Amino acid sequence: MDANTLVVENLKVNYGNVQALKGISFSVPKGKIVSLIGANGAGKTTTLRAISGNCPSNGNVSFHGHSISNKQSYQLVGEGLIHCPEGRGIFPNLTVMENLQLGIVGRHSAKEHFQKNLQIGFELFPRLKERISQAAGTLSGGEQQMLAIARALIGEPELLLLDEPSLGLAPQVVKLIFEIVVKINKEKGVTVLLVEQNAKQALKISDYAYVLETGTISLEGKGSELLDNEDVKKIYLGEH
Amino acid sequence: MNEFIQHTINGLALGSIYALVALGYTMVFGVLQLINFAHGDIFMVGSFIGLYFIRFAIPNAEPSIFTAIMVLIAAMVGSAIVGVIIEKFAYRPLRKAPRINILITAIGVSLLLEYGGQLVFGASPQFFPDILPRKLIDIGGDIILDSNQLTIFVMSFVLMQILSFLVFKTQFGRSMRAISHSLETANLIGINVNKVILITFIIGSALAGAAGVLYGVAYPKIDPLLGLLPGLKAFIAAVLGGIGNITGAVIGAIILGLSETYVAGYISSTYRDALAFVILIIVLLVRPGGLLGSKKIEKV
Ligand SMILES: Nc1ncnc2c1ncn2[C@@H]1O[C@H](COP(=O)(O)OP(=O)(O)O)[C@@H](O)[C@H]1O
Ligand SMILES: [Mg+2]
Numbered sequence: 376m377d378a379n380t381l382v383v384e385n386l387k388v389n390y391g392n393v394q395a396l397k398g399i400s401f402s403v404p405k406g407k408i409v410s411l412i413g414a415n416g417a418g419k420t421t422t423l424r425a426i427s428g429n430c431p432s433n434g435n436v437s438f439h440g441h442s443i444s445n446k447q448s449y450q451l452v453g454e455g456l457i458h459c460p461e462g463r464g465i466f467p468n469l470t471v472m473e474n475l476q477l478g479i480v481g482r483h484s485a486k487e488h489f490q491k492n493l494q495i496g497f498e499l500f501p502r503l504k505e506r507i508s509q510a511a512g513t514l515s516g517g518e519q520q521m522l523a524i525a526r527a528l529i530g531e532p533e534l535l536l537l538d539e540p541s542l543g544l545a546p547q548v549v550k551l552i553f554e555i556v557v558k559i560n561k562e563k564g565v566t567v568l569l570v571e572q573n574a575k576q577a578l579k580i581s582d583y584a585y586v587l588e589t590g591t592i593s594l595e596g597k598g599s600e601l602l603d604n605e606d607v608k609k610i611y612l613g614e615h
Numbered sequence: 616m617n618e619f620i621q622h623t624i625n626g627l628a629l630g631s632i633y634a635l636v637a638l639g640y641t642m643v644f645g646v647l648q649l650i651n652f653a654h655g656d657i658f659m660v661g662s663f664i665g666l667y668f669i670r671f672a673i674p675n676a677e678p679s680i681f682t683a684i685m686v687l688i689a690a691m692v693g694s695a696i697v698g699v700i701i702e703k704f705a706y707r708p709l710r711k712a713p714r715i716n717i718l719i720t721a722i723g724v725s726l727l728l729e730y731g732g733q734l735v736f737g738a739s740p741q742f743f744p745d746i747l748p749r750k751l752i753d754i755g756g757d758i759i760l761d762s763n764q765l766t767i768f769v770m771s772f773v774l775m776q777i778l779s780f781l782v783f784k785t786q787f788g789r790s791m792r793a794i795s796h797s798l799e800t801a802n803l804i805g806i807n808v809n810k811v812i813l814i815t816f817i818i819g820s821a822l823a824g825a826a827g828v829l830y831g832v833a834y835p836k837i838d839p840l841l842g843l844l845p846g847l848k849a850f851i852a853a854v855l856g857g858i859g860n861i862t863g864a865v866i867g868a869i870i871l872g873l874s875e876t877y878v879a880g881y882i883s884s885t886y887r888d889a890l891a892f893v894i895l896i897i898v899l900l901v902r903p904g905g906l907l908g909s910k911k912i913e914k915v
Contacts, residue, residue: 424803427803429799429802429803447807448802448803448805449802449805449806449807449808451805452804452805453805457804457805458803458804460800460803460804464797464800464803464804466792466793466796466797466800466801467796468792468795468796469789469792469793469796473789473792476786476789477786477789477790477793477804477806478804480786480789480790480804480805480806481804481805481806481807482805526804527804530805
């Protein structure tokens with residue numbers, strides 16, 4: 376039963392008077408892909424930020440069975456809980472290589488594997504290798520997203536928090552990114568908590584999923600079940 | 616032409632002192648978006664630490680490169696400690712406060728150092744002794760090279776090379792530049808932001824301390840309000856180069872040092888101190904982001 380990498384209990388976040396998360400609970404089993412889908416403003420990013428120690432919250436979050444509610448972001452990265460931010464959170468003023476080097480900044484255990492993990496990143500995203508000394512800001516949107524994921528992988532995540540990797544990308548690139556997420560999970564054994572507005576793609580690759588609606592979880596189930604759910608179809612998949 | 620070469624050498628020496636100070640302004644602005652008004656006063660503190668170190672620690676030392684390096688190191692370490700104290704006790708508690716609060720605090724720290732300095736060091740100017748064997752070298756054609764100017768230039772250059780290595784080749788430097796783009800994202804991906812900010816203050820203050828000593832070498836009369844004008848000019852140099860931009864700070868400082876010396880040499884030394892402000896006004900009107908800076912305009 377101790378197979379949960381992440382357990383979130385009654386998580387609440389307030390921004391001033393606005394309650395962005397109203398006490399949500401969910402868990403992410405080891406080795407699985409779990410996704411959190413929901414409309415813009417539902418509180419998906421807030422959830423990830425609260426888990427990774429980047430916004431004050433109430434409730435309890437445990438990672439590998441230990442409470443991490445009071446830990447700082449850099450300490451969690453050190454333990455393998457790595458957050459790949461929304462909107463291509465890369466540093467455009469640094470080169471591609473420098474961005475990748477920051478992948479081990481808080482993660483001492485990954486330091487000696489840097490070269491190996493760099494090669495793994497290049498295998499997944501060959502386009503990065505050709506652009507290694509370019510400023511990251513000169514990359515296309517898709518390439519920036521690839522860089523953000525590659526940087527996260529260089530830190531050898533045990534749990535990867537992935538915030539809307541498909542946001543604003545061309546359909547071809549979206550397809551590639553989702554394939555990579557599956558690969559990371561299946562081949563590298565990385566547990567993934569995926570946040571997406573692109574519900575269809577996310578549900579297709581998820582073992583389990585939660586639907587977040589203005590700060591509460593309204594629905595949950597296996598990815599395939601939610602794909603067939605009438606409400607989900609109507610609201611999130613644009614089918615009638 | 617000979618006169619021109621002479622002015623150029625003097626201008627480069629002055630410019631490199633400005634550069635050492637400007638680097639601290641620009642680095643701190645990069646990580647905190649703060650104009651650290653106390654930075655010019657750390658430069659003053661560095662100068663006094665150098666002076667007291669000579670007086671009390673090595674009273675019998677002969678002027679030599681070795682003496683100069685010892686004094687430089689003492690001033691750098693002392694200034695770095697002052698920088699750390701300021702960061703930890705004055706700025707860090709305000710990290711989440713509105714920007715204006717920390718700006719006002721910086722002004723307060725600046726006044727504290729200036730008037731605290733008068734209390735501790737006395738208000739009247741003190742003589743900064745020779746730490747280098749000074750030679751006037753006639754290199755022909757009426758050009759007299761002051762060895763002090765040369766040493767100032769070389770020492771600043773070496774310090775800037777070390778800084779450039781730290782900023783562009785180490786994990787600290789990458790982290791610092793990452794924070795200057797987005798503190799939030801830097802935090803998110805696991806950079807220990809407070810630690811990097813602290814190291815930034817250490818380096819910036821150490822460079823200012825070194826500049827204080829070199830200033831004492833060039834203009835051997837120092838007092839607790841010493842930091843005001845050079846501090847302001849170094850700040851203008853940083854703005855000219857594009858505040859937040861490290862290469863820009865050095866370029867801005869060299870331009871300012873050279874143009875001040877030319878104006879003093881060819882026009883009149885009464886205009887020298889006004890020049891920096893003229894440059895500031897022109898930059899703000901024509902290119903508010905500075906020479907190498909972004910186009911983004913910040914209101915303080
Ligand atoms: N820093 C903030 N300050 C105030 N309100 C915020 C902040 N960040 C997010 N919010 C609000 O919290 C809610 C959830 O936002 P977010 O977690 O970003 O949603 P999502 O990622 O699902 O689009 C939104 O109503 C948003 O406006
Ligand atoms: Mg979001």
